[in-house]
Amino acid sequence: MPSNRLNRWLVLVLILACAIGAALAWRILRKPAQPPAFASGNGRIEATEVxxxxxxxxxxxxxxxxxxxxxxxxxxxxxxxTRVLTADLREAEAAIVQAQHKKTSATAALAQRQNEIAAAEALLAQRTSQLQLSTTEMRRTKELHSGGFVAREKMDVDVTATKTNTALVKAAQAQILAAQAALDAAQAGVLEAQAAVEAAQARAETIRADIDDxxxxxxxxxxxxxxxxxxxxxxxxxxxVLTLLDLSDVYMTLFLPTEQAGLAALGAETRIVLDARPDLSIPARVTFVSPQAQFTPKAVETRTEREKLMFRIKVNIPRDLLLAHAKQVKTGLPGVAWVQLDPSAPWPKDVPPLFSEKKPGP
CATH class of the missing domain: 2.40.50.100 (RNA polymerase II/Efflux pump adaptor protein, barrel-sandwich hybrid domain)
Incomplete structure (x- = not known):
């Protein structure tokens, strides 16, 4: 009995050792798994809506x-x-004419103030000349009066004339200052009138833009x-009022797991196989890879797949191909998009030929 039990234990130990050795050998000698060369996902043909x-x-x-x-x-x-806008435009155009008339009046007032300054300056020059003359005569009269050659009445007249001319000079200077203030006000009036013209023109341009829009x-x-x-x-x-489909921006959205999404490069070649035409592939390129993982929508995958975190991938069909076959472009069609993860890998034989490579039917 003891020998049989010992033999049984020896057999179990040998079996366990062989299993461990086989596992180690498989772990050491096995080749690392190759990354996938292609990925596929379900989606529908969509287009940008405007x-x-x-x-x-x-x-x-x-x-x-x-x-x-x-x-x-x-x-x-x-x-x-646009009837109300057209009426508003006529009103704005009338306001432009009115503002232009006000600007003309302000410009005329400015010219009048400039003439007033010129007249005041001429008057000041006249008063200054008179003051100089009276001052000279007063000095001469004082000298003659001190020598007894002129009566005092003559000297008093000359002194009074000098004082009068001095007051007249100050009055002329004040008149120039008043005329300058009036000129500044007139210039401000011209600028204000010009601003009113520009505001009326801007109002009219706004209404015209609204009419165009x-x-x-x-x-x-x-x-x-x-x-x-x-x-x-x-x-x-x-x-x-309307919703347009931009037929030059047609794409399919699919969802790939982390491993495949990480290998999907922007610009990667893609082929779309529609359920309605399983005999051909439509060329496309990867134009967007979402930076965030998400659960796939219910309309795209099964419940099991929806429970996985996936990355949204967007593939666009070439614009030239879309414009050349605009009448055949239809959105909402379901299909499968095959994304080439390894640029050097040949396309599988079960992927139909490209649309451009297939001869059109009768």
Whole structure:
């Protein structure tokens, strides 16, 4: 009995040693796992949506596009009622004319004040000359009076004339100061009139801009997705009239786990396979990799996948290809996007050929 029990223990020890040795050998000799060369995720074709909205509150007069219409950049899509704005513009233009007339009057007043200063300066020169003459005569009379050649009455007359001329000079100087103050006021009046003209012109330009903005045009070429308002409706400022799809900015959003998202480089080649056309691939490029992980939306993955943290990846279809086949571009179509994580890896055979490589059907 003891020998059988000993043999049994020896067998167990040998088995355990072999297992440990095999595990160590596998751990040492096994090759490290290669990173994936491709990643795939489900998504839907989307396009940038552009809302055509009103700038000002008002009544919608005309809507020139319907859902599904293709529109070009600058095409007129709708018009707002501009009768009130047109009346405001006439009032602003009349205010411009009125302000210009006031400026003309202020300019004339300025010229009049300048002439008054010139006249006051001439008067001052005259009074100064008279003062100099009377002063000279007064000195001469004093000398003659001291010698007894002139009566005192003559000296008193000359002294009085000198004092009178001195007062007249001071009055002329005060008149110049008053004229200068009037000139400054006239110059301020001209500047104020000019400012009034510019304010009236700015008001008119603002109204013209509002009238221009009342004609709603397409900022991008695309397709009308929604017609949100009809003629006759009164819309608030910022009210949406149409929603356009920018067919030059079409993309698919997918979600990849951390390992694959870390290998997805911006600009990486991508192929989109739509459920509606599983026989071909649409070329695309990675244009965005989210810097934050998130739970995948319910509409994209199963509940099991939604419980995982994933990174949002955005892949865009080339603009030239979209514009060349604008009539065939449709949003909302589901499909799978294959992202090339290793640029040197060949594409799997189960990925259909590119759209540009496939011959068009009849």
């Amino acid at each position: 809302n055509i909205s009103t700038k000002l509150a008002g009544r919608l007069v005309e809507v020139l596009a319907r859902e599904g219409d293709d529109v070009a950049v600058g095409q007129v899509l709708a018009r707002m009622d 009342s004609t709603l045009t397409a900022p991008v070429g695309g397709r009308v997705l929604y017609r949100l308002a009809e003629p006759g409706e009164v819309l608030a400022a910022g009210g949406n």
